[in-house]
Amino acid sequence: MPFTVLLVDDEPLVRAGLRAVLEAQPDIEVVGEAADGAAVIPLVNRLRPDVVAMDVRMPLMDGIEATRLVLRTVPDPPKILVVTTFENDEHVYEALRAGADGFLLKRARPAEIVHAVRLVAEGESLLFPAAVRQLAAEYGTNEARAALERAALTDREEEVLRLVARGLSNAEIAAGLTVGIETVKSHVSSILAKLGARDRTQAVIAAYESGFVAPS
Numbered sequence: 001m002p003f004t005v006l007l008v009d010d011e012p013l014v015r016a017g018l019r020a021v022l023e024a025q026p027d028i029e030v031v032g033e034a035a036d037g038a039a040v041i042p043l044v045n046r047l048r049p050d051v052v053a054m055d056v057r058m059p060l061m062d063g064i065e066a067t068r069l070v071l072r073t074v075p076d077p078p079k080i081l082v083v084t085t086f087e088n089d090e091h092v093y094e095a096l097r098a099g100a101d102g103f104l105l106k107r108a109r110p111a112e113i114v115h116a117v118r119l120v121a122e123g124e125s126l127l128f129p130a131a132v133r134q135l136a137a138e139y140g141t142n143e144a145r146a147a148l149e150r151a152a153l154t155d156r157e158e159e160v161l162r163l164v165a166r167g168l169s170n171a172e173i174a175a176g177l178t179v180g181i182e183t184v185k186s187h188v189s190s191i192l193a194k195l196g197a198r199d200r201t202q203a204v205i206a207a208y209e210s211g212f213v214a215p216s
Contacts, residue, residue: 002029003121009055021110037066056084056091071099079120093135133215136208144209151194160187165204165213
């Protein structure tokens with residue numbers, strides 16, 4: 001079955017461009033469009049997309065609040081890919097903190113757009129560019145540092161978290177550590193549980209905000 005995508009952007013030309021790029025792929029289907037975050041919940045409930053490609057800035061309800069609503073109210077919610085013009089936009093970081101799973105620039109090349117959707121849909125790698133890592137580090141707090149200490153990660157879990165923060169997939173981590181992929185999945189699940197993180201993105205935000213991982 002193809003990955004299904006809902007496009008949410010107040011610019012018709014942006015939606016048309018994303019649709020053209022994504023629907024050229026045999027494994028991706030665009031199932032709907034919306035011009036504002038306020039329309040997302042009913043469309044998600046009706047269409048059940050795998051991924052919502054969400055503009056971060058919209059007139060009535062922005063992508064940050066729409067992300068929060070989706071994750072708070074929709075059972076088994078879709079992955080959310082934040083789409084924006086500027087990579088160092090603090091709104092993007094806030095959307096990631098709210099629970100978005102990845103990040104895409106509107107000026108990205110077609111191959112990058114397709115890769116981003118597949119990556120987010122599969123959920124085993126991250127779209128977390130250097131500019132957003134720097135923002136995460138700047139938002140660091142003593143609370144974040146204390147929370148990471150309380151998590152009491154093992155040495156191996158710390159090693160895996162550093163690799164996850166670099167954007168490596170489970171398969172890449174397994175190859176680098178010379179362990180089985182199921183072992184890596186087990187470590188990742190344990191890390192998420194100990195940090196109280198919904199997914200890999202939230203775990204990496206915690207890693208940068210706590211200073212456990214430094215932006216490079």
